[in-house]
Amino acid sequence: MGHPMFAYDEKATEAIFAYCRERLAMDPVPLDYGGLFEIPVDEVAGLITQDGRPVEEVLDFFERALAPAVVSIDAPTFLAFIPNSPTKNSLLFDMVVACSGLNGTSWLEAAGVVTAENQALDFLAQRAGLPEGSGGAFVSGGSMGNLASLTVARDVGRARHPELAPHDVRIAISADAHASVGKALHVIGVEALEVPTPDHRFTVEALRAALAADPNPSSVVAIVATAGTTNAGIVDDLEGLGQYARANDLWFHVDGAYGGAAMLAPSHREVFAGLRHADSFVVDPHKWLFAPLDCAALLYRNPTIARTVLAQQAGYLDILHVADDEDYEWNPSDFAIHLSRRARGLPFWFSLVTYGVGAYESAIERGIELATLTERLVRESDHLEMVRPASLSIALFRRPGWSEERYNAWSLQLLRDQVAFVTPTKWEGETIARFAFLHPDTDETVIRAVLESMRD
Numbered sequence: 439m440g441h442p443m444f445a446y447d448e449k450a451t452e453a454i455f456a457y458c459r460e461r462l463a464m465d466p467v468p469l470d471y472g473g474l475f476e477i478p479v480d481e482v483a484g485l486i487t488q489d490g491r492p493v494e495e496v497l498d499f500f501e502r503a504l505a506p507a508v509v510s511i512d513a514p515t516f517l518a519f520i521p522n523s524p525t526k527n528s529l530l531f532d533m534v535v536a537c538s539g540l541n542g543t544s545w546l547e548a549a550g551v552v553t554a555e556n557q558a559l560d561f562l563a564q565r566a567g568l569p570e571g572s573g574g575a576f577v578s579g580g581s582m583g584n585l586a587s588l589t590v591a592r593d594v595g596r597a598r599h600p601e602l603a604p605h606d607v608r609i610a611i612s613a614d615a616h617a618s619v620g621k622a623l624h625v626i627g628v629e630a631l632e633v634p635t636p637d638h639r640f641t642v643e644a645l646r647a648a649l650a651a652d653p654n655p656s657s658v659v660a661i662v663a664t665a666g667t668t669n670a671g672i673v674d675d676l677e678g679l680g681q682y683a684r685a686n687d688l689w690f691h692v693d694g695a696y697g698g699a700a701m702l703a704p705s706h707r708e709v710f711a712g713l714r715h716a717d718s719f720v721v722d723p724h725k726w727l728f729a730p731l732d733c734a735a736l737l738y739r740n741p742t743i744a745r746t747v748l749a750q751q752a753g754y755l756d757i758l759h760v761a762d763d764e765d766y767e768w769n770p771s772d773f774a775i776h777l778s779r780r781a782r783g784l785p786f787w788f789s790l791v792t793y794g795v796g797a798y799e800s801a802i803e804r805g806i807e808l809a810t811l812t813e814r815l816v817r818e819s820d821h822l823e824m825v826r827p828a829s830l831s832i833a834l835f836r837r838p839g840w841s842e843e844r845y846n847a848w849s850l851q852l853l854r855d856q857v858a859f860v861t862p863t864k865w866e867g868e869t870i871a872r873f874a875f876l877h878p879d880t881d882e883t884v885i886r887a888v889l890e891s892m893r894d
């Protein structure tokens with residue numbers, strides 16, 4: 439008799455599979471209530487006991503008392519922040535990853551996983567126009583991808599500029615770069631050159647002007663562009679900034695965590711053409727590539743440089759690193775600040791292979807159409823105004839006369855009424871409304887209902 443925690447339990451398995459089947463069959467997934475739901479905290483308090491409880495009982499409790507206290511990020515009516523809309527096949531395969539003990543740390547342990555993950559990474563690299571030989575790993579999110587990339591950028595910058603003291607190298611970013619970029623620079627001890635951008639778009643002209651006005655422009659060793667700003671969906675001047683980086687030997691990092699996926703939208707190919715200049719590029723399958731959390735693709739033009747900076751070395755790991763550069767066997771753990779890792783790229787890979795590229799192209803295109811539709815409806819209305827044109831799958835609009843408190847109350851009421859999850863944002867100091875679309879099944883009637891709810 440083995441240990442009870444490792445014994446197969448048919449009844450428990452059936453109960454869990456039944457729950458998962460029920461969730462998967464929901465169409466649409468209900469929004470639910472997040473923090474608005476009252477959790478029975480007294481019942482939670484007594485749950486952990488010396489002898490444990492039956493699976494069915496705890497699953498029932500979870501379903502009744504905890505699950506409704508989560509706004510389902512995969513509901514087509516989740517239009518706040520950046521949603522997460524995993525395809526059915528990606529969710530199914532996530533269960534395979536969970537149940538198969540699949541890890542994705544090294545080639546030696548997990549060549550099968552690495553082969554599949556690298557196929558998905560190669561697909562993204564090709565679509566970004568990166569050269570053959572580009573590669574990297576799937577990491578937990580855009581924040582981690584930015585941190586790893588900028589660590590490599592810093593070390594490469596230091597190596598290229600031995601005349602600079604190590605802490606004098608700087609990295610050029612725009613004010614609209616994602617908060618994780620600023621945080622990454624804080625972690626790695628690098629100062630930012632924050633480039634003013636008159637219309638929130640980081641262009642090569644803005645960079646040139648900032649460098650011309652700066653007392654120490656030669657300390658800037660890298661540029662961070664955003665391919666789809668989080669707040670407004672703006673794609674920076676990838677072509678201009680990328681060419682400038684190439685010509686001046688600067689590292690060019692593109693944060694496409696949210697918007698990079700739109701490189702697959704037939705209508706937007708040109709906008710992303712400058713991605714081909716990137717030294718490092720992040721795009722999150724857990725955002726607009728319809729994979730479950732947590733999954734970000736991190737790609738380097740020259741992966742050898744990245745693993746020289748980031749691979750962890752230890753006696754017990756030497757067996758993973760015996761091959762020389764020529765015969766390097768791919769260890770995903772070498773390309774970011776992590777070691778043990780879940781095979782988190784596999785749900786995306788499985789979904790991409792099963793549905794095909796065309797399904798991705800049309801689903802991404804649909805998000806862009808929904809933002810364009812919102813813009814039309816807002817412009818046709820007599821009570822709302824666009825703040826700026828819709829960009830990628832984001833629409834920013836205002837209800838003239840509303841205070842921040844009014845927007846907040848409206849947002850909570852929409853959630854309470856289970857209409858949609860829409861949260862306000864700030865734009866140039868003003869509180870406004872924002873839709874972020876990802877799910878291709880978001881219904882036009884929901885958009886109309888939310889806009890109508892802003893009349894009073």
Ligand SMILES: Cc1ncc(COP(=O)(O)O)c(C=O)c1O
Nearest residue numbers: 520579580581616618668695696
């Ligand atoms: C442009 C951009 N970069 C980075 C991030 C951070 O990504 P994650 O939440 O996966 O860490 C986000 C998140 O929305 C983003 O939009």
